[in-house]
Amino acid sequence: MELRLAQCLLVAKVLVADGMITPEERRFLDATLARMRLDAAERARVVELDGWDEAEKVVAQMSEDDKRELVELLLTAASVDGRLSPQEAVAVGKISRALGL
Numbered sequence: 001m002e003l004r005l006a007q008c009l010l011v012a013k014v015l016v017a018d019g020m021i022t023p024e025e026r027r028f029l030d031a032t033l034a035r036m037r038l039d040a041a042e043r044a045r046v047v048e049l050d051g052w053d054e055a056e057k058v059v060a061q062m063s064e065d066d067k068r069e070l071v072e073l074l075l076t077a078a079s080v081d082g083r084l085s086p087q088e089a090v091a092v093g094k095i096s097r098a099l100g101l
Contacts, residue, residue: 001051004036006058007070008046010095011077016049017091022081032077056098067099 011032015025033043045051059070074095078088 001054001058003058005038005042006055008033008036008038009052009055010059010074012046012049013052014074014078014088014091018085018087024081028077028080056095060099067101071096071101
């Protein structure tokens with residue numbers, strides 16, 4: 001799995017943690033997928049959450065600075081709709097711990 005796909009899967013994992021995706025979160029995800037230049041097949045994997053369990057292992061290979069940037073992106077994603085749900089906060093926390101942060 002490519003790093004950019006893994007990062008987008010983790011963004012999606014955080015966004016769906018509370019069981020719903022708001023319009024603001026959907027726009028954020030779409031913008032992230034475009035910025036990461038995912039093709040149609042990769043975008044479908046993200047939308048279907050296909051491979052999100054493997055994604056943490058892939059991003060765990062990044063430098064500590066890159067991991068911190070990813071966690072910042074995840075926090076931004078979680079709060080893009082104006083609130084950070086408890087489930088989203090837990091998801092970010094679990095991913096952060098899995099990355100050793």
